[in-house]
Amino acid sequence: MSAASEPLAPLPRAFFLRPTIEVAQDLLGRYLVLARKDEAPRIGRLVETEAYLGETDLASHAARGKTRRNAPMYEEPGHAYVYFVYGMHWCLNIVTEEAGTPCAVLLRAAEPVAGLTQAADGPGKLCRAFGLDGEWNRADLTSGELRTTYGAPVAPDEVLATARVGVAYAGSWAQEPLRFFVASSNCVSRSRTASPSGTLWERPAAGAKRRGRVRACP
DNA sequence: AGCGGGATTAGC
DNA sequence: CTAATCCCGCTT
Secondary structure: OOOOOOOOOEOOHHHHOOOHHHHHHHOOOOEEEEOOOOOOOEEEEEEEEEEEEOOOOOOOHHHHOOOOOOHHHHOOOOEEEEEEEOOOEEEEEEEEOOOOOOEEEEEEEEEEEEOOOOOEOOHHHHHHHHOOOHHHOOOEOOOOOEEEEOOOOOOHHHEEEEOOOOOHHHHHHHHOOOEEEEOOOOOOOOOOOOOOOOOOOOOOOOOOOOOOOOOOOO
16 A cells, blocks of 8 residues: 555554455555564565454454454554464464454465564464464554564465354354465465355365365475 | 354374 | 463353
């Protein structure tokens, strides 16, 4: 969007103050950057995201209203919502739309660009690769050590959509094509439920084995 | 207080 | 297929 075309220029708050689906798609190809003092910057190119669309979205943490856990989703766009799942994994979201509208984009996978020593091909693995935990909850991603930057945005025809992962409990919302990923990337998560259902996806031939990714993430 | 489950991952 | 592992939300 803006005139800022420097790959490492931070995405401004206005970027996140837009419809969540738009933000989720537009984040693909952007860089997630962690630049801390006394440490080489960690940079990943976002290749997989999911949109969560407020209290009516039964797959969203906001589906049952505001709680202490999901409160950041109700706050200012451009901030982090970091939560803990399954007793061992952290997941990073970026809050979107106006304060009071509990929408967010889950960052699910990134390709290594610099400073990463572990794969980031999954939401838990992304946080692990960047060393992110609950301390980053509510962090402002438009300034500070953790940010998203202009990066190298991808063309819309390189983006595929499928149902979101791990939300089978969400009724009809489980089928919505709200997971987006870069078609050509090797670093997309290897989710068990990655069976493509999005309209943009070309279904593999019957019987063809597919476990989410074809080759190993570099 | 206690209980059930989860926007996941790795290993058998 | 399943264990790991714990915070949170909801129920007693």
